[in-house]
Amino acid sequence: MLDDKKKPLVQVRNLKMHFPIYRGILKRQVGAVKAVDGISFDVFKGETLGLVGESGCGKSTVGRCVLRLYEVTDGSIDIDGTDIATLSGVELRAKRPEMQMIFQDPQASLNPRMTVGSIISEPLDEHKNMTRDEKRAKVGELMDAVGLARRFADRYPHEFSGGQRQRIGIARALALNPKFIVCDEPIAALDVSIQAQVVNLLEDLQEKFGLTYLFISHDLSMVRHLATRVAVMYLGRLVELGDAETLYMSPKHPYTQALLSAVPHPDPAQAGNIDRIILEGDVPSPANPPPGCTFSTRCPRAQPKCKQDSPEWEEIGEGHFAACHFIE
């Protein structure tokens, strides 16, 4: 079992996603938004890899690339032994049931004109050859699994609250028995008391079906709770990746340190004595990233070297990676 866990299910190597910028009447390409610029990571079987970063850092783009919802610019994405970055349409379609996605906004990602039952069974229509009764039975099973009453199958999404809608999205993602699910900010649009319900559900399902998650979020405390390992992203690149416990207890990259220290602690007794690193300025534009280390413009430790050379992605401890010239 332990050995099985250490096997990577997903291997991403040197992934690049550049969106071209066109200008002028001839629509010539004048540049590119380097949303993802050369990142590599593994997701092990049965684990949750948390991917954190601020808005605009490219974390959602990574999630979409990994499922090949975008045509990637460069790199390989190996899921369970197949490089999906180069698969043809037909082959990719056959592979789709293994990998699914849960979206951020359950309002926008559910078709308002379809009933809950038809939303959940749509993947079955597409990929499976099931009779109507088989489908109905499967939908019922899925609704049980995510904690929705079966009698709601004929209702429409607007009749549900945010948390329940997210459950519908989860049931749809589970319909084809996937191995790998990308969760793109699945709780960001929910209230605090509902967030915990959905997070617990995701954990239960992971245990029950042996799922592997890539969990994308900007909520650092929730990621700490949910993730086995955590990757931190800044301006299209990974800056640090490690075991969740190690990363949160002793972050090595100055950006990770600043990001973690910025999270407000729900404890007024401590409010005065937290060493907070306040970063100056804003995230630079990914269309025109600074030379050298992309974080050098805001880094409290930046040296002249950082503005010229881009730091290597190196293993600095067992399974702990970082990209910085001045790791202490």
Add this chain to the structure above:
Amino acid sequence: MRDQSATVLDVANLKTVFNTRDGEVHAVNDVSFYLKPGELLGIVGESGSGKSVTMMSLLKLLPIPPAEIRSGTIEFDGRNIRDISDDDLRQIRGGEIGFIFQDPMTSLNPVFTVGFQLIEPLRVHMGLSKKQARARAAELLELVGIPDAPARLKDFPHQFSGGMRQRVMIAIALACDPKVLIADEPTTALDVTIQAQILELVKELRQKLGMAIIWITHDLGVIAEIADRVAVMYAGQIVEHAEVKELFANPQHPYTRALLETLPRMGEARAARLPSIDGQPPNLDHAPTHCEFSPRCKHAFDRCRVENPQRRDVTPAHDVACFWDTNAGGPIDA
């Protein structure tokens, strides 16, 4: 329950109702709170708990109808502002009471320069000349930490980043030296590192300018960091109110306790399972006849289902609307 000495704002029994086609929505139910000069009152609650509508009701920023402020008194600076004329109210809005909204992109006008939007309240409320107003506007931008302030007055909102836009919003709200600043989820749309910058700025400005602030948020972490007192709202009512340290150390209402428990903490060992609150927040289509939290409450008993609890003092500075005595572990005396 209330300390009447020197309050800038004293709201009593405020009730706001929306008249819709499907009947009345009781968004704010019998809400009372006060604000002392220079303090920061945090208002916590989930979406739909009525925290924003409460604040909008104060200055009649709601569309009336369908909204209707049914009852209550709003005493600001010795006057009941429910009685004063719309013209006088306009003097208070953006003048003596400043407002910061959640989303700086939608609350700044995209077709006017930031300078124009900053100068407008200065001319209207303070009667400054154009030149004076321009100088003051540059000062304000500098105060909120925008570099190269005089030149940036000519820029439009889209030329600023999210954090910078929120700084502009703060500058506009501060333009006329308000006695009270109402901030409605001012950091919710921002990233954590930018939120940390804005929180630092607000702490600094409070020391410098000394206005009273009402800070609306759903983030208990932010509250812990900046608030002096906290009111917790649920289903249009204040269910608990205490000083911030007291509230976090000794929460009385089952809802407050549950909210605090559901928060994953960064500094502590990872819990096997997050404690969650089952069920959904209630529909507000009726005036409360029972405790609105009772369907989700693990302590609920018969009385909670037939009577709406009123706020009672736990200590002179701490009150809670609940029939369950958390310290004694049993129902309170009827």
